[in-house]
Amino acid sequence: MSERYAWMTTVLRRGLTLALVASVAAFAACGDDDGLDLDDLDDLTGDGDNNIVGDGSIAGMRILGQAQDVLPDSFPVGTPLVLSAIPTDASGADISSGGDLALLDFFGGVTWESSDPSVIELQALVVGADASAIITAVLKSPGTATLTASYEGFSDSIELTVTAL
Incomplete structure (x- = not known):
């Protein structure tokens, strides 16, 4: 069985990025899907686009993947x-850990919340960690849940729909 790997990235305020990484079986709700509709993502400034321009910092949204049509609207x-929450600089470029100790605070300081843990339960990738930039999501039952990543007063959310098999 072949699998497709999808990366979806959406903007977090002040240059943080929430990346959703999904491993989706080829048969999993991909049929006639037109891919990710950018209109479904947050319009952070209310100006109709998905870019932030303000206080000297610019952040944007980008979708990374191995194919164009990689992310279905829902997951079984x-x-x-x-x-994974990924820090970015003002230009929107990813910041690597490159020896900057302040980034260690970020990687260990991102908190996550699911609006409905009975649909999507979030678990820290590191057992016993209260906060982590990387977590796993357990899709437990059909429904819709909003997942929120937060760090030092900045946050962003994404809504996911879980379908029956």
Whole structure:
């Protein structure tokens, strides 16, 4: 069985990025899907686009993937998901850990919340960690849940729909 790997990235205020990493089986709700509709993502400034311009910092949204049509609108129960918050600079470029100790605070300081843990339960990738930039999402039952990543007063959310197999 072949699998497709999808990366979806959406903007977090002040240059943080919430990346949703999904491993989706080829049969999993991909049929006639037109891919991710950018209109479904947050319009952070209310100006109709998905870019932030303000206080000297610019952040944007980008979708990374191995194919153009990689992210369905919903995921079936049991689809393995890993979510990661990635810090970016004012230009929107990813910041690597490159020896900057302040980034260690970020990687260990991102908190996550699911609006409905009975649909999507979030678990820290590191057992016993209260906060982590990387977590796993367990898709438990059909429904819709909003997942929120937060760090030092900045946050962003994404809504996911879980379907029956």
